[in-house]
Amino acid sequence: xxxxxLNDSPAAVRAAIARGEITGNTSALxxxxxxxxxxxxxxxxxxxxxxxxxRNPKPCPLLEVLDPGDPLTRTIARGADIRHDVPRxxxxxDGVLVDEPADIADLWRDDLVTFFLGxxxxxxxxxxxxxxxxxxxxxxxxxxxxxxxxxxxxAARLGGPLVVSMRPMxxxxxxxxxxxxxxxxxxxxxPIHWGDAADLGIxxxxxxxxxxxxxxxxxxVPVFWACGVTPQAALMEAKPPLAITHxxxxxxxxxxxxxxxxxxxxxxxxx
Amino acid sequence: xxxxxLNDSPAAVRAAIARGEITGNTSALxxxxxxxxxxxxxxxxxxxxxxxxxRNPKPCPLLEVLDPGDPLTRTIARGADIRHDVPRxxxxxDGVLVDEPADIADLWRDDLVTFFLGxxxxxxxxxxxxxxxxxxxxxxxxxxxxxxxxxxxxAARLGGPLVVSMRPMxxxxxxxxxxxxxxxxxxxxxPIHWGDAADLGIxxxxxxxxxxxxxxxxxxVPVFWACGVTPQAALMEAKPPLAITHxxxxxxxxxxxxxxxxxxxxxxxxx
Numbered sequence: 001x002x003x004x005x006l007n008d009s010p011a012a013v014r015a016a017i018a019r020g021e022i023t024g025n026t027s028a029l030x031x032x033x034x035x036x037x038x039x040x041x042x043x044x045x046x047x048x049x050x051x052x053x054x055r056n057p058k059p060c061p062l063l064e065v066l067d068p069g070d071p072l073t074r075t076i077a078r079g080a081d082i083r084h085d086v087p088r089x090x091x092x093x094d095g096v097l098v099d100e101p102a103d104i105a106d107l108w109r110d111d112l113v114t115f116f117l118g119x120x121x122x123x124x125x126x127x128x129x130x131x132x133x134x135x136x137x138x139x140x141x142x143x144x145x146x147x148x149x150x151x152x153x154x155a156a157r158l159g160g161p162l163v164v165s166m167r168p169m170x171x172x173x174x175x176x177x178x179x180x181x182x183x184x185x186x187x188x189x190x191p192i193h194w195g196d197a198a199d200l201g202i203x204x205x206x207x208x209x210x211x212x213x214x215x216x217x218x219x220x221v222p223v224f225w226a227c228g229v230t231p232q233a234a235l236m237e238a239k240p241p242l243a244i245t246h247x248x249x250x251x252x253x254x255x256x257x258x259x260x261x262x263x264x265x266x267x268x269x270x271x
Numbered sequence: 272x273x274x275x276x277l278n279d280s281p282a283a284v285r286a287a288i289a290r291g292e293i294t295g296n297t298s299a300l301x302x303x304x305x306x307x308x309x310x311x312x313x314x315x316x317x318x319x320x321x322x323x324x325x326r327n328p329k330p331c332p333l334l335e336v337l338d339p340g341d342p343l344t345r346t347i348a349r350g351a352d353i354r355h356d357v358p359r360x361x362x363x364x365d366g367v368l369v370d371e372p373a374d375i376a377d378l379w380r381d382d383l384v385t386f387f388l389g390x391x392x393x394x395x396x397x398x399x400x401x402x403x404x405x406x407x408x409x410x411x412x413x414x415x416x417x418x419x420x421x422x423x424x425x426a427a428r429l430g431g432p433l434v435v436s437m438r439p440m441x442x443x444x445x446x447x448x449x450x451x452x453x454x455x456x457x458x459x460x461x462p463i464h465w466g467d468a469a470d471l472g473i474x475x476x477x478x479x480x481x482x483x484x485x486x487x488x489x490x491x492v493p494v495f496w497a498c499g500v501t502p503q504a505a506l507m508e509a510k511p512p513l514a515i516t517h518x519x520x521x522x523x524x525x526x527x528x529x530x531x532x533x534x535x536x537x538x539x540x541x542x
Binding site: 154 | 318336426
């Protein structure tokens with residue numbers, strides 16, 4: 001990646017990704033712009049997944065859904081091509097990871113449906129802007145993520161447990177963190193829990209199921225947010241014949257400014 | 272219908288409907304409770320329809336969506352059975368109305384997906400409570416409805432024009448009507464237009480495509496709301512092999528109070 005890319009427009013960065021000039025993770029790219037989680041499924045699974053997102057809006061905040069076979073975004077970015085515009089993809093067959101390509105043009109089919117979901121990069125940015133600690137960024141790690149014992153609201157073939165991300169902070173900062181992230185329903189919104197990890201069935205904060213452990217300083221408490229790994233975990237459990245996602249940290253960069261995300265989306269409260 | 276039914280709980284009224292004791296339209300039943308439009312489709316069409324609703328939230332406010340094959344409601348009513356609990360249904364095959372049964376148990380299949388959408392009965396009630404005129408109720412008619420030249424946001428195989436309902440009133444009442452109905456996103460929300468019908472491509476207010484004409488008094492202007500006939504019109508145009516809806520005016524009565532509807536639902540703004 002060139003340092004130039006850091007300040008380029010999302011469209012220019014996506015074009016560089018499509019040309020193979022940017023291949024790494026996207027966390028430092030286009031600061032202030034919303035990044036999105038990606039899920040692509042055959043149409044036979046698309047209804048189940050859309051219903052799952054609507055019934056579980058905190059882990060699965062929908063940003064855009066494309067028509068079957070349509071690889072071009074309309075609302076979160078102008079005409080981005082999802083076959084090329086993400087730096088690295090993951091290809092799952094029957095729930096098993098089989099490939100991590102940089103392009104999925106050769107896998108594209110007329111029955112594939114693309115979903116974009118909000119990502120916590122957005123509120124990490126907002127938390128930092130508000131002067132709140134974001135430990136995994138301070139430590140240059142991936143955010144720690146944990147399976148909980150809290151079940152998702154099932155939708156047809158999709159269920160599984162809620163997965164959460166964790167950011168430690170002093171208890172007196174929790175209300176402010178909730179306020180800042182709560183303005184952003186398009187990126188998981190306010191925390192779902194803070195304090196005792198055992199309430200969520202998490203046995204050991206030092207051993208996250210996904211991502212990296214982070215330091216919890218004396219007097220700090222863990223604060224938990226619904227996490228975009230939740231739908232991936234549900235899909236791995238349900239084992240559709242084909243699923244394509246972004247590789248961890250290698251997100252789709254939208255044209256939306258972070259401050260547009262609050263009002264962009266809210267999903268049916270079915271639970 | 273017995274006069275008793277007017278004051279019974281929604282659950283008791285649905286049970287009487289299921290027993291065949293109430294067969295007429297539901298407009299006067301369970302005042303203050305939300306009534307819902309019904310659409311049932313084979314799963315092959317369910318993704319298209321769900322996406323259509325999300326992209327066109329004003330005409331298609333989603334209240335609940337059931338799993339494929341599941342006939343029982345979970346959130347808008349406690350365990351209502353959609354095979355029996357509506358007084359009259361319409362059965363469409365390839366876009367053609369073929370039957371109007373009082374029960375659909377014999378048509379039920381494991382791949383049928385049930386959608387409940389908000390209905391303007393809800394805000395008619397709110398408008399009246401606010402002292403605003405609701406002419407079709409004053410005249411004991413069905414609300415007049417018109418196809419417009421405004422296209423819906425297409426979703427896969429579903430498109431078609433926006434259909435609107437119309438309530439005439441004095442211009443100085445429009446702001447209050449918008450405020451009252453705007454609190455109710457689950458039932459089409461605020462008006463989409465008022466004043467000149469030609470702006471919507473409506474040639475003659477005296478000749479609605481659906482429902483009945485109503486009197487427009489001197490000095491009154493027509494006020495237009497997005498209408499729940501919109502998705503039915505889209506389906507008639509797209510011609511799925513099977514669709515089941517409520518018969519006009521014969522709605523599903525929910526357990527939700529009208530005042531719960533405002534915050535119940537809002538759908539992704541994709542347009």
